[in-house]
Amino acid sequence: MERKELLKDLDQQVKNDLENYFKDRDYGVIAVTKEDALRAFVVRTTNLCEVARLKHKLSPIAAAVLGRALAGALLLTSLLKHGTNQRLLLRIEGDGPIGLVVAEANAKGEVRGFVENPNVETFVKEADGKKKFDIARAVGKGTLTVIKDFGFGKPYESSVPLVSGEIAEDIAYYLLKSEQIPSAVSLGVLVNEDGKVEVAGGFLAQPLPGATDKAIEKLEENVRKIPPITTLLKECKRPEDIVELIFDGFSPQLLALKELSFRCRCSKEIAKNSILMLPEEEIKELIKEGGVSIKCNFCGTEYFFSAKELEEILQEKKQGDN
Incomplete structure (x- = not known):
């Protein structure tokens, strides 16, 4: 679905329409608040991450790393003009065993990517009493680079140090340092015991110019309370449901929709x-x-x-x- 100027209240009828149209397909929802200048972009990327896993024969942690990068690149297309051929490339160069991580997405919602070492062994860590992939250990320390190609002139390139290797925090740091946009970023990929991607997705929430301090404080409070993105997706929460959690206390309005897919331009x-x-x-x-x-x-x-x-x-x- 091409981007549509919607500005519709996110009521139950609209939510039903989205569920009926997209069903189990990957898609993203861009929403703003009626009361203040806040924006959120939420993506469900389960299918395209599974396609990437199968194409590259990824180990479980490699699937999680690349899945986060793919979702992150899609969220960063918020910096591009929607529905165009403009594209950006996200490159993560860490000293961890997974090596180079690359994800490229265009403004139409098409994404592709790879990791240098698809068979990297799985590292786990304890967090809140649960075992989780140690993404930071797999990625290591290094740099995150974003290259934006607007289709005219020389592509714009900017790099920042990796602050955590967890990818979401690194993208948030990039947005703050290179784009001067304070943002909350969440990314997650849940891989089953058989290696299949069960759920994957992410969200980006940020104040727009003119946002009040009170609205920003409320947004920050909401984001802190939200469970991990994989928990929400596993509970069958859809992107529009997650928008409501991000904008709790506000009246969310649907601005745009974007169907998402893994698609390569090679031939x-x-x-x-x-x-x-x-x-x-x-x-x-x-x-x-x-x-x-x-x-x-x-x-x-x-x-x-x-x-x-x-x-x-x-x-x-x-x-x-x-």
């Missing part, structure tokens, strides 16, 4: 272009070997080029160099 033509960039001698070696497979980092799809296809690419390269 055999793009893979072919990467071969064209190789020196002629390397292409000749690949021909001798009988062909080559080019794998997309973002989705794991492999494109095979036979010796005959490589010979055609080599001829195309020679003609282009003349």
Whole structure:
């Protein structure tokens, strides 16, 4: 569903309509408050995280890390013009065993990503008497970089140190330091014992210019009281239900909807272009070997080029160099 200017009160009829339309699909809800200048963006990303897990054959903690990054990138598309081809890339470079983590999302709700080490072993920690994934240990210390491509000129790039490695806190720190937007960010991925993603999602809540101190204090109080996002999703809470919790004491209005999906823009033509960039001698070696497979980092799809296809690419390269 393309973004629609809604500004509808989030009443029971609207909630019923959302449930009937989206059912179990992934989607996001952007809402504001009628009384003050507050905004929230809540996403359910269970299906797309499971698609990513299967495509990359992720270990449980790798699925949790990438799932958080994918949801985080989608939340950051609030910095883009909705419904356009504008996109941003979230890159987490830590010294932990999972290595590089990359997630790219566009303003239409399409996201893709990967981790450097998809088979990283699972680290757990005790929190509130429960065992949880130790995401910070898997990610480590390093930097978070956001690259925004508005479709014109040079992409805008900004980096901040990782303050926790938990990803949500790191994105909140980025928004404060690089965008000067104080924000509350929550991300979560719950993985079953069989490795399947059970629920995943996140939310972003922030004051807009003109928000009163009283409204900001109430928003902060609400966010502190909200259970973990995975707990809410497991209880079958939908994005619009979570909006109501974030805006408890206010009158939430629906501003926009966005259907979300894991989608990669790779193709055999793009893979072919990467071969064209190789020196002629390397292409000749690949021909001798009988062909080559080019794998997309973002989705794991492999494109095979036979010796005959490589010979055609080599001829195309020679003609282009003349």
